[in-house]
Amino acid sequence: MDNTAASFPALARAENACLSDRIAPLLDEIRAAARDTERTGRVPAHNIDLLRAAGYFDIVKPARFGGEQGSFAELVDANIELSAACASTGWVAGLLSAHQWLLAMFEERVQREVWGSNPDALLCGSYAPVRMADRVEGGFRLTGEWAFASGCENAQWALCAAIIPARAEGERPVPAFLLVPASDYTTAETWDVVGLAGTGSKSLILKEVFVPEYRMLTFSDATTGRTPGGRGYKGIGLFNIPLLMGVPFCLGSTAVGAAKGALASYLDHMGTRVTRGAVAGGNNKIAEFPTIQLRVAEAAASVDAAREIMLRDITRAQELAQAREGGHGEITDDDRLLARRTQSFAVSLSLRAVEAMNASTGGLGLQMSNPVQRAWRDANAVGRHISMNWDAVGTMVGQQLLGLPPKGQY
Structure with missing residues (x-):
């Protein structure tokens, strides 16, 4: 067991503090290391230790194995904030945390085998x-x-x-x-x-x-939310959410966070920048260009809308699972497809936001260290994932709305 996390006493989990608040003190450090994270091609162990100390990998982990057994929405919201600092760290940490939840779908002896030998196993x-x-x-x-x-x-x-x-x-x-x-x-x-x-x-x-x-x-057990492990958590909706109504929200939150981080960087930079080119005229404040103002407005609205629909529907997924555990109703194909629509469309909105900003960063935006460009690349990478690709998911949703059998993963 790695005891590095114990060296961060300032990260002691404040009682009743939400996960987003707990990781807030970590974000500047993770943001400052984002370029190095990209260069080295892996999330630093230090980032994982910081997040572990804040309880990142416990939020949707069973209480009987030391987890918080909390809200999936709390994880998704925190993952947006983490991804705003470093999308690569957000992608990995979101998955590692969601996989704690996924492990709870396996037989209990599997859970004991993994967490019994190492409570911090990922x-x-x-x-x-x-x-x-x-x-x-x-x-x-x-x-x-x-x-x-x-x-x-x-x-x-x-x-x-x-x-x-x-x-x-x-x-x-x-x-x-x-x-x-x-x-x-x-x-x-x-x-x-x-x-x-x-x-x-x-x-x-x-x-x-x-x-x-x-x-x-x-897969059939996991995607229905009727699993060997889930039966051991009877009455607890969290561990009986269908797989594709859970994990893809963590993937999509990475793109939303990347767009949010890009917007913050864009506003910091464009708020003080002046033109230097002959076409636009020298020494004009870029913030005064109506086209820039529209890009900022569109990006802000897209990020806000993406976050809202994600939190709404991951909360709904957990509530539906909880109601089903209480014998009240069933999770329908319509419910599953709504979750898939939201996950993918939130990424589509994020892509719209980063495209609007990246297209107007000028020559400085070509630098690999530019946070807006990195967010643009990261969000587009999320959009390439089959679970997040709007062409694939949108087609499936359209089939359902038109009365055709949906063909895809839901």
């Missing part, structure tokens, strides 16, 4: 089930490469998605998460990108790794 994940698991006595064997494992350098376990072979003739193979300790895989330097470069989303290399069957969670 999980990365590779979600695309592109590899077939080999069925062997007592479990499965995995061999191959698992890509895009964000935060793998900061994690002690990995969720490796795979296709599970059918048990008998007539049955169909099913996708599932298989949980693997870091000692069973190596990482490959496959992460050389223009956006979210600091997430260290490298590939995991597994060679003949045995995974016992009890360390499996099927």
Whole structure:
């Protein structure tokens, strides 16, 4: 167990302080290191230690394992603030925290295996089930490469998605998460990108790794919110939220935060800058140009709208799960698709905001150290994720509204 977090006594968790307030004192330091985080291609262990001391990885973790068992909305709101300082740190920390919640979906003995040996254990994940698991006595064997494992350098376990072979003739193979300790895989330097470069989303290399069957969670169980672990938290809505009504909100919050951080930087810079070019005339205040004023207004409105709909619908998801646990109603396809719409459209609004600002930063905006440009690259990287891509999600939502069967992940 890393005791570094104990060296930050100023971060003692204030009673009843929300997570956003707890991390507020950390943000200037994380922001100052954002460029180095990008250069090194991974979130510094120091950032993880700071966030752990503030309780970042406990907010949606079960109380019986030392977590706060709180509100998913509180995590999403804090992740917007964290991503405003450093989107790469926000992307990784949001996922590592959400994976504490996802671990609670596995059988209780899996939870005891992970947190019993290390209460601070964190999980990365590779979600695309592109590899077939080999069925062997007592479990499965995995061999191959698992890509895009964000935060793998900061994690002690990995969720490796795979296709599970059918048990008998007539049955169909099913996708599932298989949980693997870091000692069973190596990482490959496959992460050389223009956006979210600091997430260290490298590939995991597994060679003949045995995974016992009890360390499996099927996608069908996870996406319905009816899981082996969730049954152990009967009556607690938090741990019975369907997977895609939870984790993607953390992904989307990264883009919203990146746009929020870009707006703050843009306002600081443009508020004092004057023109130097011959076309616009020298020594004119850029803040007085109506086009700049409109860009700022549009960016501010887009960020505000994105944050509001995200917090509204992640709160709604937890309330629906809580009501279902109390025997009041069910979570419908309409509910799931609303969550997916919000997650993706919030990213679309964020892209609109960063595009409006980045397009008017001038020559100085070409510098890799420019926070607006970095936010533009990071937000666009979020938008490339299949769960966040508006073309993919919007089409699915449109199909549902038009009375067609939705085709996609919800």
